[in-house]
Amino acid sequence: MIDEAKYAAVYSILMLGLIVELLIAVDRSALGAFAGVAILAIAALQAIFIFLVYMHGRFGPRPIAVFAVISLLTVLPLFIALLYSVVMPHHGSLP
């Protein structure tokens, strides 16, 4: 029964996260400019819980976590470059 209790607890955490996300989305004034960041942070936490408890904790040893992090890191440069391409001023087209 310990497993079931653990999974139910994580499920409760996921639901709680969802409720908080909805509350923030409905009334953004409380967090202002940080509302979006807060929602994304909750989503990230939810994903981590799913990975650690539903997927990894049950099914995978440590090398899996290492490879998962590497997988995330491989797309990180693309994220940064895409953001930079928008945020930073363009130098204009060349001849």
Add this chain to the structure above:
Amino acid sequence: MVDWHPLKRWLFTTNHKDVGILYLFTSLYFFVAAGLLALTFRTQLAFPSSTFLQPDEYNQAVTTHGLLMLLWVLTPLGAAFANYFVPIQIGARDMAFPRLNALSYWVYLSSGLLALSSFFAGGGTADWGWTTYAPLNTVEFSPQVGGSLMGLALMLLMASSIVSTVNFLVTIFRLRAPGMSLMRLPLFTWAWIFTNLLMLWAFPSFVSALSLLIADRALGTVFFTSPQGGSLLWDHMFWFFGHPEVYVLLLPGFGIVGDLFSTFSRRPIYAKKIIIPCLAIASILSFTVWAHHMFMTGISQSLLEAFNITTELISIPFAIIVIAYIFTLRGGSIRFATPMLFAAGSLGLFIIGGVTGVFNSSVALDTAFRGTFWVVGHFHYTIVGGGLTGLFAGLYYWFPKMTGRMYSERLGKIHFVIYMVGFNLLYFPMHLLYDMPRRIFTYDASTGWGPINLLITIGGFTFGISQLIMFGNLLWSARRGPPATQDPWNAYSLEWGVPSPPPEFNFPEGVPVISATGVTYRPVSAANVGPAMANGGHAMANGGHAYGGHGAGSGEEHWSRWPIVTAAGAGIALWGLLMGLPALLLGTAILAISFVGWGYESLRGREVIEAIGEKWPFDRLENLSLGMWIFIFGEIAFFGTLFGAYVFLRMNSPLTAFAWPAPGEVHNIFWGGFNTIILLTSGLTMVFALTFARRGSYRGLQGSLVATFALGAFFMVNKAFEWRDLYANGFTFSTNTASSAYYLLSGVHGAHVVAGLTALIYVMVKALKTTSTTEASGAVEMFGIYWGMVDAVWVFLFPLLYLL
């Protein structure tokens, strides 16, 4: 009475060596096709103001040549050798998933035929260059349906590659013979590991880019036609795949060259412990250099500087490897047989390509060279010189092992000489054309480019004719050549310890056990097979074709008709998607039948290739689970790239005067939230299913699986209603960037849910038919990992699409 056995063998085989031979012949077929296209457009360029080809024909020939050579020739040629030799080199009996291996091949062939069929689709094939730059790739500039077919063919090819990648990584990590530590692997296998890791993380980003492109072309979304996305988004997504792809093409040949230097100089590889980390560093850095292809796109100065530096950095590990290779030869007794000549030639040509590459890393020089024939010369020295020439070295090297016969050394050397003369006549003068644009179909005589172009074309034909010598030599020798000994090169890796050609089932003497003193063979007993056969399969020492099992069996019991049927169904369905409903329905029906047949074949039980040797670092996982995890790593790259594109579109919106809809303006937040609850609940029932399976509770297992299926299906039904309402309110695929992004992201996720539900049907049937719940737990575990990923992706999609 016709004997169909040989034909059936090649159609239904799952043996890794047969699959390797199929890859070899198919990739060489595409090599000839792509080469003929190259000779066609080189003929066009040989003389000024030529009218041999029309502009459209020229563009189609160049595009198809590039795509075929890069994606349907070079990588699959490496895969041919890897299929044939990696399992033997690591001391394994076969690939971890033999049927998936056959599927990879047939899907590869299916994608290639789809690509070639695009020529005949009316209006010709893709004409936008192999880089498929936007907006050339959009319907406005390339309206022909053949372009879309090429896009679908590329998607299919990527699927084949990713499946193959999963298979190879599980095989190499889990199926090594006892004592075959990672450091004892030959350089080719090491290079193949890094090639596969690059494919695992780079190819999904291309699938993302192609998803957007095909949605634009077929559904009318506006990713690359709107100011929010446009050409810059394509450039980033494409080159993020495109530059690692260069190393995917290069590394297999590079690994072969290293092994050959060692064999033919009779010296151990110099500094192998440094070469392997250098391969790793180069692979990592390959994900940080892609924007050097984008120096002219107007991206910010700071990005240019950053990519200038990373591009120069990546030359360092390669320089170290080259030096180590050269030091391997020092003091050795070098034998210049044909494979060694090609290996040495490959390294020399790669050095020239590498040096000219350093020029291109400079923003200032690249500004001058970009878009000229200088760049064409550079990348052909790198890819053809370093990649293809190294693979040809491998072809001559392993030919005696694969056929049991020696080729003509004299013809091999003649091939080498003409190959090198032709190659350098073809590609070196391109550097002299640093002022000639590479994307023009003709030029005026007054430019003065005519004589050099004529020289290049002569080089092209010389290079092409040299291949005929190789084909003639190898085809003749395969039947008439003198018999080859087991180890004609006095080489050291495990494939040279088995007869030439190898028996159908590897290592008939038993499990190879590798130690510092050499290789011994250990008969397999039930005790060291392990508990793997609980899955309904045949134990390796218990009726299956084990190490030491049936050395001369026909192998028919390993055949499967479903890989070729699945691939045919996929190809026909994709063709029909653009060409007509009957073909689409036919392809879909074939696919559905193949899935049922595949599942039924699995339920009847097939032999399981289990790990009995070295498994580090994945000792604690079963093959199936590791395979699923590796697939998930690819999915991270796939969805990561899609999310990156989404963020790009959102961030670009205010700069392009587009007001992204506010939360609640288009989507019903609470509808989305309700669907989120449903999907997360299905995740909970899924983990309960595994708990019940391990605890032996039939009722709990079946109830949990049914609940998961019902919740997943309910999620999709809700999603369908939501789409219908949005569409009815005028929020269509092509309304704006926000609508395009919404439909694509939620659609791709929905496709994953549907695929999961299809797989879940198999898991439920397996759970029903098994006599103990633990038998089903493997399938439940694998599916649980997948379903967790589907949940994890949605917890990001929900806020991105509904709340922000």
